[in-house]
Amino acid sequence: MACLTIAEALREALREEMARDETIFCIGEDIGIPGGWGGAFTVTLGLERDFRDRIIDTPISENGFFGVALGAALMGLRPVVDVQYGDFLFCAMDQIVNQIAKMRYMSGGKLKVPLVMRAPVGSTGRGAQHGQNPEAIFLNVPGLKIVCPATAYDAKGLLKAAIREDNPVLIFEHKLLYGAKGARAESGSVNASSEIPEEDYVVPIGKGVVRRQGEDVTIVATLLMMHRALAAAEILQHQGISAEVIDPRSLVPFDWELVSSSVKKTTRLIVVTEGPRTGSVASEIAATAGERLMDYLTAPVLRVTSPDIPAPFSPAMEGFYRPDAERICGAVRSVLGMKASA
Amino acid sequence: MSKTDAVKYQPEFLLRLYRQMLVIRRFEERVKYLFLEGVMPGTIHQYQGQEAIAAGVCAALQQDDVITSTHRPHGHALAKGVGLEPVMHELFGKLTGCCRGKGGSMHVGDLDKGMVPAIAIVGAGVPIATGIALAFRMRKQQRVAVCFMGDGAVNEGAFHEGLNMGAIWSLPVVYVIENNLYSASTRIADTVRLNTLADRAAGYGMPGITIDGNDVLAVYEAAREAADRARSGFGPTLLETLTYRITGHSRRDPCNYQPPAERKLAKDKEPIGRFAKNLLDAGVVDQPGLDIIAQEVDEEIEQAVASAVAAPDPQPESALEGVFV
Numbered sequence: 267m268a269c270l271t272i273a274e275a276l277r278e279a280l281r282e283e284m285a286r287d288e289t290i291f292c293i294g295e296d297i298g299i300p301g302g303w304g305g306a307f308t309v310t311l312g313l314e315r316d317f318r319d320r321i322i323d324t325p326i327s328e329n330g331f332f333g334v335a336l337g338a339a340l341m342g343l344r345p346v347v348d349v350q351y352g353d354f355l356f357c358a359m360d361q362i363v364n365q366i367a368k369m370r371y372m373s374g375g376k377l378k379v380p381l382v383m384r385a386p387v388g389s390t391g392r393g394a395q396h397g398q399n400p401e402a403i404f405l406n407v408p409g410l411k412i413v414c415p416a417t418a419y420d421a422k423g424l425l426k427a428a429i430r431e432d433n434p435v436l437i438f439e440h441k442l443l444y445g446a447k448g449a450r451a452e453s454g455s456v457n458a459s460s461e462i463p464e465e466d467y468v469v470p471i472g473k474g475v476v477r478r479q480g481e482d483v484t485i486v487a488t489l490l491m492m493h494r495a496l497a498a499a500e501i502l503q504h505q506g507i508s509a510e511v512i513d514p515r516s517l518v519p520f521d522w523e524l525v526s527s528s529v530k531k532t533t534r535l536i537v538v539t540e541g542p543r544t545g546s547v548a549s550e551i552a553a554t555a556g557e558r559l560m561d562y563l564t565a566p567v568l569r570v571t572s573p574d575i576p577a578p579f580s581p582a583m584e585g586f587y588r589p590d591a592e593r594i595c596g597a598v599r600s601v602l603g604m605k606a607s608a
Numbered sequence: 609m610s611k612t613d614a615v616k617y618q619p620e621f622l623l624r625l626y627r628q629m630l631v632i633r634r635f636e637e638r639v640k641y642l643f644l645e646g647v648m649p650g651t652i653h654q655y656q657g658q659e660a661i662a663a664g665v666c667a668a669l670q671q672d673d674v675i676t677s678t679h680r681p682h683g684h685a686l687a688k689g690v691g692l693e694p695v696m697h698e699l700f701g702k703l704t705g706c707c708r709g710k711g712g713s714m715h716v717g718d719l720d721k722g723m724v725p726a727i728a729i730v731g732a733g734v735p736i737a738t739g740i741a742l743a744f745r746m747r748k749q750q751r752v753a754v755c756f757m758g759d760g761a762v763n764e765g766a767f768h769e770g771l772n773m774g775a776i777w778s779l780p781v782v783y784v785i786e787n788n789l790y791s792a793s794t795r796i797a798d799t800v801r802l803n804t805l806a807d808r809a810a811g812y813g814m815p816g817i818t819i820d821g822n823d824v825l826a827v828y829e830a831a832r833e834a835a836d837r838a839r840s841g842f843g844p845t846l847l848e849t850l851t852y853r854i855t856g857h858s859r860r861d862p863c864n865y866q867p868p869a870e871r872k873l874a875k876d877k878e879p880i881g882r883f884a885k886n887l888l889d890a891g892v893v894d895q896p897g898l899d900i901i902a903q904e905v906d907e908e909i910e911q912a913v914a915s916a917v918a919a920p921d922p923q924p925e926s927a928l929e930g931v932f933v
Contacts, residue, residue, distance in 0.1 A: 291746065319746070325776070330735045330769025337739020337753070340724060341674075343746065360766070364729050365736065372715040373725045374708030375930025408931050432933040 267461045271445030275418035275462055276309045276384075279425040280346065282466070284317050287344065290429060291320035293331055294348030298323050306350035307386055307444050328354050332361035332383070336369065339381040344429060351396045352385035352438060355404075366434045367409030378432045382425070388440040388490055388540060389577040389588050390452055397577035397584075399541030401438050401488070405517060405550055411471055412517040414438040416492040419460035420515055423469030431471065440489040453581070456493045474521035476528065480510035483598050484528040486551060487538035488514060491570075491589060495538055498594035509598060517547060525551075526559060533564040534601045538594055543571040565601040570594050617825075619892050623901070625667055625824050626887060629659040629880050630905050632683040635692065636855070638909050639682070639699060643859050647917070649701055652713050655683035657822075657854035660879035661786050662687035664827025665754060668835050674722045674740050675754045676733035681726035684756055685716045688723045696912040702919040709922045710930060730791075731764025733757060734783065738774045741781035741838070752838045753781040754831075760791030762805050771846065775812040778843035782834040785846070786821060788853040793865045809846035821849025822879040854878055 270278065284290045296302055297310040298321030304311025314321040324331040328349060335345035349355055355362060362383070370377050389397040404410055411433055415421035421439065428435035443458040477492065478499050487495035492513045499509040510528050514521055529535050535555050537548040548569040555567050570589045578587055636656050642648040655662070658680075666675070666687035677684040685695050690706050698705025698716050705711070706718045707725055717725035724740070727733040737755030744751040761767050762785060774781045785805050789796050802808065809816025815837075819830045827849055834845035852874035856863055863871070887893050 322742075325769070325772060327735075327769035327773065329766055330738075330773055333732065333735025333766065333770065334739035334742055334773060337676075337724075337736040337741070338743040338746070339739075340719065340736075341740050341743030341747070343743050360729055360732055361735065365727065365732055369725065370933070371930050372707060372711045373717070373719070373930075374705070374710045376707075377719060377725070378933055411932070 267463060269459050270418050270462045271459050272415065272418045272421045272439065273308050273444040275422035275460065276425055276439070277311065277313065278462070279422040279429070280310065280313060281316065283426055283429045284313070284320060289342060290344045290346065291317075291322060291338075292346045292348060293322040293324060293335055295324055295326055295350055297321055297348050305348050307441065309384070310348065328357035329361050332358040333365065335381055336361060336366050336379065339379050340369070340377060344380045346382040346384065346429060349383065349385050352387035352400050353395050353398050355383075355385055355400055362410075363407050367407045370433070371409060379434050380432045381434045382428045383434070383436045385436065385438055386441045387438050388442055389572070389584055390441045390454070391579070391581065391584065393579040394576035399539070401517060401539070402541065402545055402547045402550070404436055405547065409434065410518060411435045412438070413471055413515060414488045414517060415515060416440070416443065416489050416513050417458050417460045419462060420469050422462060423467055424471065424515065427468040427471050430468065435471065438489065442490050443493070456490065458493065469515065472516045472519035472521060474512055474514040474516070474524045476510060476524070477513050478509070478511040480508040480532065482508045482532055483534040483536060483601060484510045484512060484525065484532045485536045485538060485594065485598070486512045486514060486525060488517070488547065489540065491538040491540050494589060494591050495594055497591040498598065501591060501595055502598055507598060507602065520551070522554070522558065525555070529555065529559050530562045533562055535559070535563065535567045536570060536594065536597045536601065537567065538570040538589055540588055541572050542574045543569060544574050546571050565603070568597045568601055570597050622887060622892050625663055625828070626880070626883055627901050627905065628663040628667070628687055629824060629883065630902060631692070631908070632659040632662060632686050633880055634902075634905050634909050635686060635696075636682060638913060640855065642913070648699060650699070650712050651859050652699075653680040653858050654855045655680055657874065657878050658786055658788060658851045659683055660824035660827050660883070661784065661821045661849045661851060662756070664824045665756070665784055665831040667828050668831035669722070669752065669754065672722060673752045673754065673835070674719070674724065675756060676724045676737040676740070677717065677726040677756050678730070678733065678758060678761075679714045679726070679728035680758065681714065681716050685723055685726070689721045690716060690718045690723055691721070692908055692912040693915055694718065697916045697919055700916040700919070701921070702916060703922040704919045708930070731757065731761040731766035734761065734767050734770030735773070737781055737783070738770045738779060741774065741779035741844075742777065744780055745777070750839055751780065752835045754835070755781065755783045757783070757785055758791065759785055759787040759789065759796055759805060760799070761785070762808060763791075763799055771812045771814070771844070774844040775814045778841070780838035780841070781844045782831065782838055783844060783846045784831070785848045786851055787848055788851050790853065790857070790865070792857045795865070804848060806846055806848040814844050814846055816846040816848065818848040818850065821851035822877050822882065824879055824883055852877070
């Protein structure tokens with residue numbers, strides 16, 4: 267067992283998988299430049315020394331290299347595409363949405379597209395074009411599996427599962443969770459390190475996990491918000507409220523079994539995701555919960571999200587944009603019929 | 609075609625090229641009629657007038673070479689060997705089509721035959737073909753990728769990004785522009801400042817060649833040279849083939865934007881009649897021989913139509929299948 271950060275755990279997953287299977291390669295900007303950074307967040311740092319021909323540095327051409335990765339995947343290779351910031355996925359939207367996600371379907375189910383896309387997300391002092399949470403947009407794209415690890419254990423296990431998957435998988439990684447110390451320490455970063463087992467393991471795509479048991483309310487939260495929800499649950503406990511926190515870990519497919527069984531117990535549901543409110547991941551979960559769990563709910567499902575604005579820069583405003591433990595506590599008190607100031 | 613060409617190539621090869629072009633032409637004419645009759649669903653973008661490019665390029669390829677195509681893909685599919693029946697059935701949306709009815713006209717293809725399901729977003733095939741070539745190189749395979757595109761594709765960002773990566777990594781890929789002078793209805797002079805699109809190649813540091821795309825042997829020879837170059841590790845080529853679409857951009861397009869004089873000239877220069885005349889002049893075949901080929905081709909096409917009409921529709925709920933492995 268070793269205690270690793272998410273960045274280290276992802277790197278270990280890539281190293282082990284690339285050693286296991288020669289068809290795996292990484293492609294992206296600044297990922298394997300000797301003397302460079304190992305991608306924008308050090309995930310591929312040093313891998314070029316072991317796998318020189320399989321760490322491919324590209325020009326700044328996101329749409330181009332997502333398409334290149336698709337072509338390679340169709341020929342039986344297993345590319346892992348690294349995009350420096352999740353915001354840049356939008357530069358590659360045609361390849362991701364029209365090509366990668368639909369190629370298998372258009373072929374009548376004959377072709378396989380084993381392709382992993384890694385995208386750092388989250389509002390982190392970088393403003394509107396380097397701080398978005400674009401997860402929700404991709405929920406509306408059939409053909410993509412989507413995962414969002416909030417701990418190092420899950421990051422390694424989900425990346426390995428994604429690499430072994432014969433479908434395109436989009437992995438959202440939060441910039442404040444990569445590592446809370448050293449070069450990767452950023453303002454507001456959270457320690458998401460885990461004890462990583464020596465032996466090989468995967469975290470199955472589509473399986474969530476209960477992070478904290480509770481009786482009064484279920485809080486479903488992803489990425490950084492999962493850590494905020496745990497902090498909220500701690501605060502609430504001191505006020506005599508028992509909150510259950512679920513980390514879905516995958517958005518597509520979504521572990522409805524886990525959320526349903528929790529809500530049947532607590533009868534109340536709060537969904538917390540970072541990013542604009544309208545059409546958010548929280549919206550989709552809340553809508554589906556309304557359809558599936560109406561008979562069990564004793565309060566409206568509440569969403570805790572960012573407002574419908576671009577991510578602002580100023581730390582003062584960013585704190586307003588990004589949901590925190592206090593806002594989650596407020597939503598919980600509200601569904602419990604307590605005054606907001608309680 | 610000169611006497612020399614008649615000696616240089618086996619008659620069987622020349623007649624195979626002729627037959628391939630004719631299959632595409634007669635297929636497209638039959639499909640157009642089926643559309644106008646209201647028998648065939650969807651929309652179509654047809655290939656009449658450009659047959660020499662698909663036929664000439666694909667004749668220069670090996671079976672395991674891979675092509676990408678466009679929203680106008682019927683000719684490429686037939687030339688790469690996807691098969692008359694699988695393509696016709698796909699146009700009818702039948703379960704027996706090459707994409708089991710999920711692709712339709714704009715996505716015909718069969719990777720087992722070396723054709724990625726056609727990519728109907730203009731320019732999007734350029735990076736994909738580049739990635740196919742990257743895989744060939746990484747796997748040390750002596751295979752070539754060919755990217756077919758129209759002249760409209762040269763103004764897409766994907767064209768720039770894809771060609772640049774093909775060039776910097778010296779990949780085994782041939783980029784084939786079919787310049788039919790129109791991006792849908794907009795004339796080339798209104799969209800590009802250059803007189804020859806092959807000049808774009810210089811910007812990426814690769815050879816750019818412009819040829820008569822209505823001369824099937826010229827296309828074959830240029831494609832073979834570019835494919836050989838790619839296969840030998842010398843990197844990509846941008847091959848501009850000059851041609852003309854003698855049908856609408858899509859169904860029911862009367863082509864009022866094409867000047868009548870230009871259309872008449874283009875019909876005189878269309879590739880099939882021209883090649884037939886050359887074959888006759890060189891004594892490779894006589895008129896009865898050409899008539900027999902035409903009759904055989906028409907019979908094959910009628911058979912494909914009949915079997916497509918008779919083939920079962922997919923179950924509606926089967927739409928839910930095939931999203932994920």
